[in-house]
Amino acid sequence: MxxxxxxxACRFGRIDPRRVEVPRGTLVSTLMMSPLEHAGKTVTIxxxxxxxxxxxxxxxxxxxxxxxxxxxxxEKVRAVIDRMGFQPDPRAQNMRRRTTMTVxxxxxxxxxxxxxxxFKAAEAELRxxxxxxxxxxxxGEPQREAAAIxxxxxxxxxxxxxxxNSEQDAECRARLATLRVPGVLLxxxxxxxxxxxxxxxxxxxxxxxxxxxxxxxxxxxxITAGTDISPGRERKRGFVEAFAxxxxxxxxxxxxxxxxxxxxxxxxTSTLLRLADPPTAIxxxxxxxxxGVLHAIQQQGIEIGRDLSLVTCDRTDLxxxxxxxxxxxDRDVEAIGxxxxxxxxxxxxxxxxxxxxxxxxxxxxxxxxxxxxxxPRAA
Amino acid sequence: MxxxxxxxACRFGRIDPRRVEVPRGTLVSTLMMSPLEHAGKTVTIxxxxxxxxxxxxxxxxxxxxxxxxxxxxxEKVRAVIDRMGFQPDPRAQNMRRRTTMTVxxxxxxxxxxxxxxxFKAAEAELRxxxxxxxxxxxxGEPQREAAAIxxxxxxxxxxxxxxxNSEQDAECRARLATLRVPGVLLxxxxxxxxxxxxxxxxxxxxxxxxxxxxxxxxxxxxITAGTDISPGRERKRGFVEAFAxxxxxxxxxxxxxxxxxxxxxxxxTSTLLRLADPPTAIxxxxxxxxxGVLHAIQQQGIEIGRDLSLVTCDRTDLxxxxxxxxxxxDRDVEAIGxxxxxxxxxxxxxxxxxxxxxxxxxxxxxxxxxxxxxxPRAA
DNA sequence: GGACTAATTTGAAACGATTTCATTTGCCTG
DNA sequence: CAGGCAAATGAAATCGTTTCAAATTAGTCC
Numbered sequence: 001m002x003x004x005x006x007x008x009a010c011r012f013g014r015i016d017p018r019r020v021e022v023p024r025g026t027l028v029s030t031l032m033m034s035p036l037e038h039a040g041k042t043v044t045i046x047x048x049x050x051x052x053x054x055x056x057x058x059x060x061x062x063x064x065x066x067x068x069x070x071x072x073x074x075e076k077v078r079a080v081i082d083r084m085g086f087q088p089d090p091r092a093q094n095m096r097r098r099t100t101m102t103v104x105x106x107x108x109x110x111x112x113x114x115x116x117x118x119f120k121a122a123e124a125e126l127r128x129x130x131x132x133x134x135x136x137x138x139x140g141e142p143q144r145e146a147a148a149i150x151x152x153x154x155x156x157x158x159x160x161x162x163x164x165n166s167e168q169d170a171e172c173r174a175r176l177a178t179l180r181v182p183g184v185l186l187x188x189x190x191x192x193x194x195x196x197x198x199x200x201x202x203x204x205x206x207x208x209x210x211x212x213x214x215x216x217x218x219x220x221x222x223i224t225a226g227t228d229i230s231p232g233r234e235r236k237r238g239f240v241e242a243f244a245x246x247x248x249x250x251x252x253x254x255x256x257x258x259x260x261x262x263x264x265x266x267x268x269t270s271t272l273l274r275l276a277d278p279p280t281a282i283x284x285x286x287x288x289x290x291x292g293v294l295h296a297i298q299q300q301g302i303e304i305g306r307d308l309s310l311v312t313c314d315r316t317d318l319x320x321x322x323x324x325x326x327x328x329x330d331r332d333v334e335a336i337g338x339x340x341x342x343x344x345x346x347x348x349x350x351x352x353x354x355x356x357x358x359x360x361x362x363x364x365x366x367x368x369x370x371x372x373x374x375x376p377r378a379a
Numbered sequence: 380m381x382x383x384x385x386x387x388a389c390r391f392g393r394i395d396p397r398r399v400e401v402p403r404g405t406l407v408s409t410l411m412m413s414p415l416e417h418a419g420k421t422v423t424i425x426x427x428x429x430x431x432x433x434x435x436x437x438x439x440x441x442x443x444x445x446x447x448x449x450x451x452x453x454e455k456v457r458a459v460i461d462r463m464g465f466q467p468d469p470r471a472q473n474m475r476r477r478t479t480m481t482v483x484x485x486x487x488x489x490x491x492x493x494x495x496x497x498f499k500a501a502e503a504e505l506r507x508x509x510x511x512x513x514x515x516x517x518x519g520e521p522q523r524e525a526a527a528i529x530x531x532x533x534x535x536x537x538x539x540x541x542x543x544n545s546e547q548d549a550e551c552r553a554r555l556a557t558l559r560v561p562g563v564l565l566x567x568x569x570x571x572x573x574x575x576x577x578x579x580x581x582x583x584x585x586x587x588x589x590x591x592x593x594x595x596x597x598x599x600x601x602i603t604a605g606t607d608i609s610p611g612r613e614r615k616r617g618f619v620e621a622f623a624x625x626x627x628x629x630x631x632x633x634x635x636x637x638x639x640x641x642x643x644x645x646x647x648t649s650t651l652l653r654l655a656d657p658p659t660a661i662x663x664x665x666x667x668x669x670x671g672v673l674h675a676i677q678q679q680g681i682e683i684g685r686d687l688s689l690v691t692c693d694r695t696d697l698x699x700x701x702x703x704x705x706x707x708x709d710r711d712v713e714a715i716g717x718x719x720x721x722x723x724x725x726x727x728x729x730x731x732x733x734x735x736x737x738x739x740x741x742x743x744x745x746x747x748x749x750x751x752x753x754x755p756r757a758a
Numbered sequence: 759g760g761a762c763t764a765a766t767t768t769g770a771a772a773c774g775a776t777t778t779c780a781t782t783t784g785c786c787t788g
Numbered sequence: 789c790a791g792g793c794a795a796a797t798g799a800a801a802t803c804g805t806t807t808c809a810a811a812t813t814a815g816t817c818c
Contacts (some may be wrong), residue, residue, distance in 0.1 A: 044804060055768045060806060070814095092804035095474040096773055100755045102513075111499055116490045123516050132535070134481075135514040137502050156511070209688045216762060291696045298703065317670045317697050324677065425776060434798045449784090449796060463759055471774035474803055 043086040052080040063088065092156045103344060104134045104152035106145060106162035113316050114287060114333055115163070118186065121337025122161060127346060140165040142172055149175040157181060159344045164188055166228045182347030184340045189230045195347065195357045197340045201231050204329040204363030205238030206245070208283060208311045211365060214245055216373045217281045218311060221254035223293065224285025232257045235285045254279050265292025273300055280374035281309035287316045294322065309371040324369030331363045403754045422465040431459040443466065448487060482723060483513045483531035485524060485541035490731060492695050493712055495544070497565065498603050500716025508724060518546040521551055528554040538723045543567055545607045561726030563719045568609045574726065574736045575720045582709040583742030584617030585624070587662060587690045590744060592625055595752045596688060600633035602672065603664025611636045612690075614664045631657050644671025646675060652679055659753035660688035666695045668744045673701065688750040703748030710742045
């Protein structure tokens with residue numbers, strides 16, 4: 001019966017892909033190797049000490065301060081450690097040292113390529129220093145964010161890197177103000193004593209708008225995050241300033257700054273394109289928004305770069321690949337993650353409390369295929 | 380000086396976006412709120428006991444077995460706990476309970492949307508049960524994978540979910556064989572006593588190929604992972620079987636199964652398209668490979684769906700958005716993550732060792748805009 | 759060889775909870 | 789009110805490591 005494919009009628013020409021409900025997975029029991037009795041009788045430092053004929057304190061020093069133990073003893077104890085396969089129990093170390101060698105990473109959505117790239121870079125910086133990362137995905141719900149901060153800082157991590165959903169949320173702000181471990185805020189601005197790594201979204205946006213104005217555009221639309229977080233606020237500011245600098249009236253009616261989501265991007269794009277005097281250029285202020293913008297545009301049969309100019313923020317597979325690379329406001333996401341990790345490492349090392357640091361990263365306008373001179377659209 | 384944009388010469392018409400090196404971020408010191416002396420004098424159970432006039436054992440029972448304590452005492456102690464803001468130190472709990480309420484997640488690349496979606500789903504399932512996740516990004520390096528397993532299972536986590544880079548790696552296999560904590564393998568097949576969550580890539584591929592054959596294609600190319608991991612092996616098997624079922628000779632020369640990367644996808648696509656008898660359809664067996672395939676195709680000025688049919692694996696923004704949705708082999712990634720978490724939860728709850736379970740998820744062929752009848756390409 | 763100093767090592771006390779076990783308390787019945 | 793039983797409590801052990809004062813050993817000089 002090689003006719004399986006007949007079940008999938010070809011629906012060439014429709015936009016929406018057919019989404020067939022995926023049934024629950026099948027459970028198959030298998031028996032491979034024997035259970036193997038990995039009894040894992042853990043060896044303790046006490047047993048090592050007894051076996052080596054020394055005290056536990058000496059074994060501890062062999063591991064943590066080898067210089068203070070006589071070479072002969074050192075060698076003897078090390079041999080026993082290797083032979084018995086002893087490894088100190090991290091739980092006991094955490095307990096005694098009041099430390100965990102763990103950093104918490106609280107993020108809105110790890111699925112977002114910007115976030116996962118920041119995480120990756122931070123992890124790459126922290127791992128060689130012996131740190132492991134706890135990742136909490138909050139889905140942008142403030143109470144989960146607050147709960148995550150509470151849970152993690154209570155002896156679970158030595159430091160915290162995070163992005164919160166709204167800078168205005170009282171619960172989160174209160175937690176940040178009384179943080180018990182070093183912390184770094186990512187792209188968020190909260191009037192609290194804490195380090196932060198920011199991006200100069202305003203300048204990036206100003207450059208992009210200026211570029212579009214230079215091409216002849218006046219009806220430029222901006223769709224971006226809400227103004228309760230720095231990226232939304234700064235992008236909007238840069239947008240407005242670009243017009244002001246040129247002495248050209250800003251098309252306030254084309255600014256949409258509410259959410260960072262594909263759905264929002266799609267909805268607002270559809271609305272904008274139906275206006276009596278529609279935009280000749282759209283700036284997608286966020287990589288999720290871009291997805292929505294493109295979906296909306298596809299439904300209208302508009303060709304990007306010819307009928308409509310498009311600028312997006314952040315380098316994603318979609319932005320660099322969409323038939324031809326899009327013009328985009330880029331930033332070095334890896335450097336951001338690395339820097340956040342560095343700031344945290346410093347804070348965790350020296351307990352000095354004073355002054356909070358703030359690192360601002362620049363953006364770069366990268367020209368792609370998605371912009372051209374404005375072209376009046378026929379109705 | 381609104382002339383900032385003059386620095387960015389419009390390079391309309393070139394494919395490669397201009398990549399300007401982003402300078403290191405600017406460091407700005409700021410002083411906001413006063414240091415706040417969040418001394419955070421931690422309250423211990425001993426202090427609570429003394430304050431409430433009971434023993435530490437009673438306080439512990441108030442928290443862990445409220446039913447065994449007299450209502451009057453319960454209330455009294457709870458009041459003190461609230462007043463002093465006592466929360467048990469997780470480090471001490473871990474120590475005594477021989478547990479951490481933490482699960483390790485070892486992954487190749489968290490930047491891959493499939494991986495991050497699996498993680499997200501698993502986290503959503505585990506968090507309400509009180510578990511937090513350690514995420515280790517290995518970059519696919521076997522020694523890092525082995526090191527991660529070692530580090531995590533040694534008293535740092537209660538369970539482990541993971542994908543390894545190659546099922547053949549001796550180091551990793553050895554670790555898996557002697558795992559001391561419950562574990563779940565994701566999309567990997569290793570002859571070891573461990574649970575796994577798999578995808579039926581072979582059937583998905585067979586359907587896709589059969590669909591293309593039905594459209595008239597014979598020169599179909601497959602670019603996918605190496606055969607040292609289940610996805611590559613299974614996809615290749617399904618590919619071959621589809622032809623066998625139809626009694627049509629399989630174009631072995633068009634099978635490329637080595638790496639899961641954009642670079643590999645781009646390189647192989649370029650090569651394939653330059654063949655004397657090039658493929659009329661390409662199957663991108665992996666979301667990263669898709670990126671490379673599309674980049675290669677763009678360089679040739681080929682129109683997908685007309686000049687060349689394309690099928691991809693896994694639903695990503697790019698796959699659903701690339702001018703029109705692509706035909707794709709879909710799977711329920713969330714269900715996979717959720718199921719992996721469920722398997723692990725069961726194992727962690729009851730210590731029963733026997734038989735390893737294997738859940739196989741089906742795939743679904745979703746028809747988009749990217750396939751059509753084969754069209755001979757003019758040279 | 760003895761005295762003194764410096765270098766090692768030891769043993770016990772944390773660290774902060776949970777858990778066990780013996781003891782006390784509270785309650786009920788006869 | 790005494791006796792018996794169940795429930796509640798407290799004291800102490802435990803988890804595995806680090807740390808620190810005290811004790812031991814080694815080394816040096818006369």
